[in-house]
Amino acid sequence: MDLRQALRTTGATRSFTDREIDRDTIAAILDDARFAPSGGNRQAWRVIVVEDAAKRLALRDIYLDTWHDYIAHILGGLIPFSPLATDDDRAVAAAKRDDAIAISKPDGFAETLHEAPVLLLVLADLSLLAALDRDLDRYQFAGGGSIYPFVWNVILAARDRGLGGVMTTMAVRYEDRVFDLFDVPDGFGVAAVVALGEPTKALSKLTRQDVASFATYDSFSGPVVENPNRAES
Numbered sequence: 001m002d003l004r005q006a007l008r009t010t011g012a013t014r015s016f017t018d019r020e021i022d023r024d025t026i027a028a029i030l031d032d033a034r035f036a037p038s039g040g041n042r043q044a045w046r047v048i049v050v051e052d053a054a055k056r057l058a059l060r061d062i063y064l065d066t067w068h069d070y071i072a073h074i075l076g077g078l079i080p081f082s083p084l085a086t087d088d089d090r091a092v093a094a095a096k097r098d099d100a101i102a103i104s105k106p107d108g109f110a111e112t113l114h115e116a117p118v119l120l121l122v123l124a125d126l127s128l129l130a131a132l133d134r135d136l137d138r139y140q141f142a143g144g145g146s147i148y149p150f151v152w153n154v155i156l157a158a159r160d161r162g163l164g165g166v167m168t169t170m171a172v173r174y175e176d177r178v179f180d181l182f183d184v185p186d187g188f189g190v191a192a193v194v195a196l197g198e199p200t201k202a203l204s205k206l207t208r209q210d211v212a213s214f215a216t217y218d219s220f221s222g223p224v225v226e227n228p229n230r231a232e233s
Helices: 003-009 023-033 055-074 087-095 097-102 142-148 148-159 169-183
Strands: 044-051 119-125 162-166 188-197
Touching: 023 044, 023 097, 023 148, 023 162, 044 087, 055 119, 087 097, 119 142, 119 169, 142 148, 148 162, 148 188, 162 169, 169 188
Parallel strands: none
Antiparallel strands: 044 119, 119 188, 162 188
């Protein structure tokens, strides 16, 4: 697939057919993805391919707990898990959790996560990360720059094989339960769960904000970067 086409048409796939994905295909996807850039080329990722049915269901339960919390934020008119959330915001979200559970859909992605053809648990080896924002007095995210390019490569490598996928960070919220489930040693963090499979519907075009909405020259409030290909957005 043409790279530019892949960049513009690879969206988040959450609905899959029943087609099984064999181990060789999974290995080939990871083999391509490993060439992602990372700080110091330390490749601080670790991947667990989750095949065991009981562990899949338990991982689904962990995911679903966070999903209900996520929806509760939305029902409360909040950005889910915003780093700038106040105690009042947290209280509003907590009060909406029962409402979130009540509207849960039996056939939703969160509720059927365990049925995805491929489930990958991606861990970060904290001993290998250069987290340059470690000592700043704000939410920290720089270390993820050494992990998430790999995750995106996984999704692109899957797309090249006619598959789709989605990266989700829901399991991070209860990573202690994830560690117990998968016998993860100290010194690691949950980075993502990736679901892969054959999409039930292929996306041909994605819609995103125009370049001018997020890019400027020379300062935060400088002249916007005009997109010469606006008609393609």
